[in-house]
Amino acid sequence: MSVQLVIEQLFNGFQLGMMLFLMAVGVTLVFGIMRVINLAHGSMFMFGGYFLAEATTHTDSIVLACIVTIAAIAAVGVLTELVVLRPLYNRSHLDQVLATFGLTLIFNEAVNMIWGREPLFLNIPDALNGSVNILPGVPYPVYRLAITGFSIVIGGLLYLLINFTRVGALIRAGSDKREIVQALGVNIGLLYTIVFALGAVLAAMAGMLTGPLLSVESGIGDPILIMTLVVVVIGGMGSIRGALAGALIVGVFDTMCRVFLPMLFGGDAATALVGMAIYILMAAVLLYSRSGLFNAARG
C-alpha cells in the first residue's frame, strides 16, 4: 500500500462523491420542497447517457450535443412533473413512491425499445484523452480530472443559483415552509416544475459525465439512485449542504473500501463487506443521529 495509491484513490473517491452530489441535489430538493421521493431519478442519470450517445451520432460538436441533451432532459423532467407527479402531491406516500417506481420500469424498458438491449458506448472527447501526473509518479486520467472539474463548476453554479437568485430564494423558502411560500402568492406549481427539471438536468449531467467510463445500458441509474438515497439519509433529508457532505463521505468511503478491504483479507468476506460498506456506514450514522448529519432545519 503506497502513498501514490492512496492519493489516486482519494481522487477517484472525490470524483464519485461529486457525481453522487449531482444526483443527490435532485433527490433532496424534490424531497425538501415537494415532499416526494423520486425513484425515477436514476432514470434521468440513464437518459443523460443515452441522449448524449444519440446526440453525438448526429453532430460532431460535443458542446452542441451536450446542450441538446440537457434541453431534452429538461423537457422530459418538465413533462414528468406535469403529467405524473403533479396529481400525486396530495396522495399517500405509497402512491407517490409506487408511481415513480412505475416510471422507472417504463423508462428502463423504453430505452430498450428505442436503442435495443445492446449497451451503447460513449467516447471520451479527444482533448480529454490520456493522463497527466498529478504528483510526480502518479499518472491520472485527464478525463477523470475533467469530470471532477466539471462537477465542481456545476456545484459552484448551483451555489450561486440557490443563494443569489430569486428562484434560489424561493427554493430555499420552499424547503423551509412551502405553505407560507404558497400563501405569499408565489406560483408554487411553477416552482415545483423548475425544481424537478433542475434535479433531472443535474442527474443527467452526472450520467453524461460518467457515461464514457461505463457502458450505457438500461437500468444503469438504479444502483446509483440507491447509493444516492444512502447519501441523502447520511447527509440529512432536504439539505443541500448535507447532500454535499454525505456525497463526499460516501464517495471516498466506498472507493477506499473497494480498494483496501480486499488487501486486508481476501475471499467472499471482503467482497461481501465491500458491497455492504456504505450501508453499514449509513446504519452507524443512523445510530448517531436519526435525522442524518445535517438536517434541513439547520440548512
Next chain:
Amino acid sequence: MTRQARLLFYMALIALAAAVPGLGDVFYTRLATQIAIYGMVALSVDLLVGYAGLLTFGHAAFFGIGAYVTGILSTHGLLSAFLVWPIAIAATMLAGLVIGALALRTRGFQFIMVTLAFAQMIYYFWLSQRSLGGENGFSIPKRNVIVGFINMENHTTFYYVVLSLLVVVTLLSLRLVNSQFGMVIQGIRDNERRVFAIGFPAYRYKLTTFCISAGIAGLAGALMANHTSHVGTDMMSWQQSGNFLAMVILGSSGTLIGPIFGAAVFTIFQQVVSDLSTHWLFYFGLLIVLRILLFKRSIFHFLVAPESGEDAKQQTKNGGSRAGGPSPVIEAEVKS
C-alpha cells in the same frame, strides 16, 4: 357487501383456488402456487403498509433470506419442513429485528429509503457469496418433506400445502389486526404521538409488527425456494420489493385480502404479457402508473374493504406526516 356475503365470497374463493388443479394442466397449478406465494408476501407487506403505516421498500430482502436459508439447509441434507421452515422464519425475523430496530429510528420518507438501502445491503451480501453461485444462485435438489405419505414433489400436493398455509397465515393476520395489538398499530398509523401519549410504547409495537411481517415474508421465501427448486439474488432485487408494493396497491392496501388479488393480477399479467412482448415491464410500469393516476382505489376495494367508510378514508393518509401535520424534525424528537 354484508358480513355473510363476504364470508360466502371468501369460501367460494378458496373453493375456486382449490379447484385449480382440476383443470388438469400442471401449468395452471404452478401458476396458482406462485400466486399463493406472492400473495403471502403481499399480505405481509400490507401488514406493515396498510396497518402500521410503515412503507417498506425492502421486503424482498426477507423473502430472499427465507429462500436462501431454506436452500442452504436443503442442500446440506436437512429436508424436514418442520425444521427447515421454522429455522427460515426465525432467521428472517432475526434479520427483521436488526434492520427494523435501526430503520424504525427514522420515519416517513426516510424509512422508505433506509429499508431500501438495507435490502440492497442484504442483496450484495448474497451476491458476493461465490460458494452459493453469486448472482445466479443455486439449485435445490429436493423439496422439503412434511411426512412420508405427502409427496411434496407432486405439484398438486405442494400447491395444496402452499394454499393451506396461505389460508392459515391470512386467518392469523386478520385475527392479529383485529386484536388489541392490531388496534394499537392502526392507532400508530393514524397518530403515533397520541398512541404514545396514552402510554403504548409505539416503537416496540412497530418493531414487533416489522418482525412478524418479515417472518411471513420469510416463510413465503422458503415456499418459493421449494416451488422453483432454485434460489437466486433476483428474488431480492430492489425491483422485487417494488413489485411487492405494486401488488399491495393493485389489490387494496389495508385489507390483507386485497393484496392477494394484487399478487394474482401481477402474476397473470406477467405471464400473459411476457408471452406477447419482451418489454412486459414497460406495460407493467404503465399499469401501475395508470392505476395510481386514474383511480383512487383498487378495483378490488369494494370486494374486500372493511364496511365502515372511515377505514377507507384513513388509508389515503397512511405513512405519517403530511402537510399540516407536525414537521418530521419535531416528530423525530418524540422518543419512542
